[in-house]
Amino acid sequence: xxxxxxxxxxxxxxxxxxxxxxxxxxxxxxxxxxxxxxxxxxxxxxxxxxxxxxxxxxxxxxxxxxxxxxxxxxxxxxxxxxxxxxxxxxxxxxxxxxxxxxxxxxxxxxxxxxxxxxxxxxxxxxxxxxxxxxxxxxxxxxxxxxxxxxxxxxxxxxxxxxxxxxxxxxxxxxxxxxxxxxxxxxxxxxxxxxxxxxxxxxxxxxxxxxxxxxxxxxxxxxxxxxxxxxxxxxxxxxxxxxxxxxxxxxxxxxxxxxxxxxxxxxxxxxxxxxxxxxxxxxxxxxxxxxxxxxxxxxxxxxxxxxxxxxxxxxxxxxxxxxxxxxxxxxxxxxxxxxxxxxxxxxxxxxxxxxxxxxxxxxx
Numbered sequence: 001x002x003x004x005x006x007x008x009x010x011x012x013x014x015x016x017x018x019x020x021x022x023x024x025x026x027x028x029x030x031x032x033x034x035x036x037x038x039x040x041x042x043x044x045x046x047x048x049x050x051x052x053x054x055x056x057x058x059x060x061x062x063x064x065x066x067x068x069x070x071x072x073x074x075x076x077x078x079x080x081x082x083x084x085x086x087x088x089x090x091x092x093x094x095x096x097x098x099x100x101x102x103x104x105x106x107x108x109x110x111x112x113x114x115x116x117x118x119x120x121x122x123x124x125x126x127x128x129x130x131x132x133x134x135x136x137x138x139x140x141x142x143x144x145x146x147x148x149x150x151x152x153x154x155x156x157x158x159x160x161x162x163x164x165x166x167x168x169x170x171x172x173x174x175x176x177x178x179x180x181x182x183x184x185x186x187x188x189x190x191x192x193x194x195x196x197x198x199x200x201x202x203x204x205x206x207x208x209x210x211x212x213x214x215x216x217x218x219x220x221x222x223x224x225x226x227x228x229x230x231x232x233x234x235x236x237x238x239x240x241x242x243x244x245x246x247x248x249x250x251x252x253x254x255x256x257x258x259x260x261x262x263x264x265x266x267x268x269x270x271x272x273x274x275x276x277x278x279x280x281x282x283x284x285x286x287x288x289x290x291x292x293x294x295x296x297x298x299x300x301x302x303x304x305x306x307x308x309x310x311x312x313x314x315x316x317x318x319x320x321x322x323x324x325x326x327x328x329x330x331x332x333x334x335x336x337x338x339x340x341x342x343x344x345x346x347x348x349x350x351x352x353x354x355x356x357x358x359x360x361x362x363x
Contacts, residue, residue, distance in 0.1 A: 009348055013333065013359045018301070018308035019239045023246035023253055023273075025226070025313030026337055026353055032222040034077045035065050037197040042084045044192050044213075047131065050120050054131030060084055064138075064145055071152045075288040075316040076247055078190045082179055083157055085189055087148070089175050090165045091137045096126060100171050109183040109212070198252075206251050223256050226337075231354045232265045238360050241267035243301065245294055245310065247287055249274045272297045289319035295328045309333040311353065318346045 024030040042059050046052050065080070074080040093100060099122045102115060123130060138145045143164050151160035158176065162169050180187045186194070192213065195203050199218025200211040235242055242265055246253065250273035257263040277293045280286040286293050298304040310321050313336060321334040336346040337353045350356070 010359065013309065013335070013348060015307055016309045016333065016359075017306040018243075018298075018303045019235060020243045020245050020297075020308060020310045022310070022312040022317060023244050023248050026311050027225065027227055027244070028223045028256055029226050030223060031062070033197060033219040035062055036219050036222070037193050038065055038077055038081050038084070040196045040219075041081050041189055041193040042088070044196070045085055045189065046088060046134070049116050050123055052123055052130040052134075053127065054129040054133070057131050057135055059088065059131070059134055059138075067145065067149050068152070070315055071149060072289060072315040072319045073152055073157075075314055078193060079287070081193055082176075082187070082189050085179055086157070086172075086176055087138075087161065088134050089179070090161060090168055090172065091134055091143070092123070092130065093168055093171060093175075094137075094143075094165065095128065095130075095133065097168075097171070099123070100174065103174060103178045105177055105181060109188070112178075112181055112183065112188055115178075202255070206249075220252065220256065225260050225262060226353050228354050231357055232262065234357055234360055236265050241265065241270075243267055243297075244271035244273070245297060246272070247274050247277060250276075270301060288314075288316040289323055291320055291324040291327050294320060294324055295330070298330065304328070304330060307331050307333070309335050309347075311335045311337065311356070313337045315344055318344055 021027055024034060039058055039060050039062070043056075046059060047056055068074050068080055068083075074083070099119055102118050102122060104115065137143055141147070148160055148164050151163050155163075158172055161172050165172070179189060183191060186207075194207070195211050195213050195215045195218075197219050198206060199216055199220070200214050202218055202220065203211045232242070244253065244266060250268070250271075253273060254263065254268060257266065257268075272293060276297075277286055280290075280293045280296070283290070283292055294310075295304070298308070308331070310317060310332065312318070312320070312334065318334045318336060321332050324330050325332050333347040335348045335350065335356075336344050337350050338344055339351055348359075
């Protein structure tokens with residue numbers, strides 16, 4: 001419920017002993033970086049690589065990204081990007097399934113790009129307005145995003161797509177495996193995404209390999225802090241160096257923190273980023289809302305028996321804390337930064353992360 005309407009909740013929040021922060025959407029704004037990278041990667045895959053016929057439209061809108069985020073399944077932007085690509089490939093298969101015969105699992109980038117070159121020739125031979133087709137099918141009452149989002153709230157990706165595209169049941173896994181073919185520990189959608197997000201120079205520095213697409217300035221440069229110095233000072237004074245739990249790669253977090261001279265407020269050694277979370281990959285999908293890595297962070301901090309709050313910005317963050325409480329009997333609260341109160345059932349909702357000042361003001 002909104003912070004301003006809950007004096008009882010506010011009194012409980014004041015008793016918090018441990019505060020852990022999400023990074024994206026809490027410490028830094030990512031609307032014009034990660035979310036823009038999702039849009040551009042999907043566009044690039046179909047319009048630049050496959051060169052589908054039709055106008056150069058945005059195949060995905062920011063509002064559509066948010067609706068998929070609201071399912072709680074897509075805290076990981078790479079995962080959501082792959083899913084959009086899988087959906088559109090599936091939609092193309094409804095037009096003509098013959099292109100599926102060209103798709104095979106491959107082991108290196110050149111082989112994957114060779115297949116994409118063959119797919120490009122195939123789609124161009126169809127002489128159909130395919131970009132308009134894709135943007136129209138996503139609005140379809142039976143096969144579009146609206147019914148798909150509803151299904152994703154109760155089933156996994158493949159199950160949902162099998163409901164949406166029942167004629168493709170035997171082809172969906174093949175398509176998914178092709179899209180996720182690993183290339184030097186990345187798949188092609190991830191590689192495109194990271195080149196858009198980081199830009200050529202940072203990509204080559206962080207990944208120690210040449211950029212393939214030379215996309216120049218990265219969207220990471222659009223990111224700006226959401227937390228003010230005043231807020232960071234107050235939180236630092238009460239909790240010490242701040243702990244982060246985020247699926248963002250650590251190098252990327254350090255880069256933007258240093259860019260704005262904010263790294264001294266955070267304990268980056270004790271925080272959990274994608275690298276630390278992925279240590280638990282033997283458990284399966286350990287991204288949010290899986291609570292296992294979060295619980296291990298608490299054990300390392302020796303705070304599992306203290307009242308803690310996690311400040312996030314998505315439904316996945318709320319579900320994470322609920323599962324943490326039920327699975328490990330942890331005394332925890334969720335504080336969510338969001339302007340949409342209706343979709344999120346958190347312990348407290350802030351319109352602005354700097355409202356934390358109201359919770360932890362002295363006196």
